Amino acid sequence: MAQRRDRRLSPQQGKMLTRASKLGGPVDLGGVRLSDLEMVGLLQVLKTDLEKSYDQNGRLEKPSSSTGYFSMGLDAFTDPGAVRDVAEALLREDRSYLVTALVQACEEIPDFMSAFEALCEIHKRRLKFRRIVAEQRIPEIEDISPRAILEWGIVPGQELESFMRWRKWFYDIDNRAAQETGYMLTKVMSLVLGGQYHSAKTSPIRRMGYTGGTHRSVDCIAGRTAYDFKARMTDAPSRRARLEDELAFARDCFTSGFKPILLVLKEDDPELSQEMIEAYAMYDGESHFGDAAWRHIREVASPTMRRFADLYVRGPMEAVDGDHQLHPMTVDMNPERFGLIVSPPLTAEAPEPKRKQPRAPYEPPKRAKPQKIVMPRWEPKQTDKQKK
Known part of the structure; x- marks a missing residue:
C-alpha cells in the first residue's frame, strides 16, 4: 500500500x-x-x-x-x-x-x-x-x-x-x-520494555558447550539486559524435561556479557521456582514473580507503555483471576455448531478454594561467586571477500 x-x-x-x-x-x-x-x-x-x-x-x-x-x-x-x-x-x-x-x-x-x-x-x-x-x-x-x-x-x-x-x-x-x-x-512485553525479540540467527547470546558458535533465542534484549518471560511456572513433566536448558539461560547470558532477568507474571509456589531463583542469582541476574515482576516492568517501561501493560495485559489477566466459584456448564455441540451455557452456581456449597500463602522474602544461597568469564563482544562473521 x-x-x-x-x-x-x-x-x-x-x-x-x-x-x-x-x-x-x-x-x-x-x-x-x-x-x-x-x-x-x-x-x-x-x-x-x-x-x-x-x-x-x-x-x-x-x-x-x-x-x-x-x-x-x-x-x-x-x-x-x-x-x-x-x-x-x-x-x-x-x-x-x-x-x-x-x-x-x-x-x-x-x-x-x-x-x-x-x-x-x-x-x-x-x-x-x-x-x-x-x-x-x-x-x-x-x-x-x-x-x-x-x-x-x-x-x-x-x-x-x-x-x-x-x-x-x-x-x-x-x-x-x-x-x-x-x-x-x-x-x-518486548515492546513494553523497549527491547526486541531475537531468534537464534540474530541473537548475541552464545550457548556454552556448543561448537560452531551456536546462539540461543531470547524473548527480549534491551540494552545489555536479556529477559526471559513466563506467564507462570509449572511442575508439568514437559517443563521438567526442558528445565536444564532454562537454567542454562542465565549462564549463557552471563558469559555473553548480558544481565539475565526472569519475569514470571503470575505468583507461583516458591518450591517450583527455587532452582531458577538460585541460577539467576548465581550469574548476577534477577528473578521477579507476580507483583514483583509487575513492579519491575513499571520501573523500566515508559509512562505510556506502563499504562498499556496495565490496561491491555495485566487488566484482563486479573479480571478473570481470583477465588471464583466453578459454575456448572452445559455444552451444546455438534460438528456444525458449538455453544456453551454457564449456569448460576448451584445451591450446594462448593469446596473452599485453596488460598496461596504469601511468598517469604528470598535469601540467595551463600556460595562462592562464580568467576566472570570475559567473552569477546559479539560481531557478525565476515566472509572471505569482506576480509579482503
Whole structure:
C-alpha cells in the first residue's frame, strides 16, 4: 500500500507500521492481515484509552480492569457500527489518514508507535485464535481409542466415544491457546520494555558447550539486559524435561556479557521456582514473580507503555483471576455448531478454594561467586571477500 511508504514516517516507524499490519504468511495459509480500516479503528480506540489514563495534573490514573477495546468485540472494526463507520468516513476524506493520524498521535503521546504495534499484535492474535477455534477439526475416534481402556464400563458406551472426542477437541484448543498466548506475550512485553525479540540467527547470546558458535533465542534484549518471560511456572513433566536448558539461560547470558532477568507474571509456589531463583542469582541476574515482576516492568517501561501493560495485559489477566466459584456448564455441540451455557452456581456449597500463602522474602544461597568469564563482544562473521 502506498501509505506504508509515506515520507512523513521515519524508516523505523515505516517498518513498525508494516509489522503491525500482518502476522504470518498469506491469509489462505493461516496468516492475518489488517486493513487500513481496521488499523484506523484500533488507533482511535488506543488513543482514547491512553488519553483517559492521565488526570488533569498529568499523573497516571488507577487502571481499570476493562478498556474500550475489550468491550467492543473483534467485529466492531469490520462490521457496520460506530467504530467502523467513523474510520471509513475519515479514510474517504483522506486516503492516507492512517499515516496522518499516526504521525499526530506520535507527536502528542510519547511511545505511541510502540503501543500501537503492541495493540495490533494483540488484535491479530485474537483474530487468529477465533479462526483456530472455528476451524479446529474434531478428532477421529481411531486417534484416541486406546484411552477407552481407562473408561470403558465407567462411562456408558454410547456416550464414551462422543465424550472422548469432544474432550480431545477441548485439549487441542487449549494447547493452541497457550501457544498463541506465548507468542503474543513475548512480542508485547518486548515492546513494553523497549527491547526486541531475537531468534537464534540474530541473537548475541552464545550457548556454552556448543561448537560452531551456536546462539540461543531470547524473548527480549534491551540494552545489555536479556529477559526471559513466563506467564507462570509449572511442575508439568514437559517443563521438567526442558528445565536444564532454562537454567542454562542465565549462564549463557552471563558469559555473553548480558544481565539475565526472569519475569514470571503470575505468583507461583516458591518450591517450583527455587532452582531458577538460585541460577539467576548465581550469574548476577534477577528473578521477579507476580507483583514483583509487575513492579519491575513499571520501573523500566515508559509512562505510556506502563499504562498499556496495565490496561491491555495485566487488566484482563486479573479480571478473570481470583477465588471464583466453578459454575456448572452445559455444552451444546455438534460438528456444525458449538455453544456453551454457564449456569448460576448451584445451591450446594462448593469446596473452599485453596488460598496461596504469601511468598517469604528470598535469601540467595551463600556460595562462592562464580568467576566472570570475559567473552569477546559479539560481531557478525565476515566472509572471505569482506576480509579482503
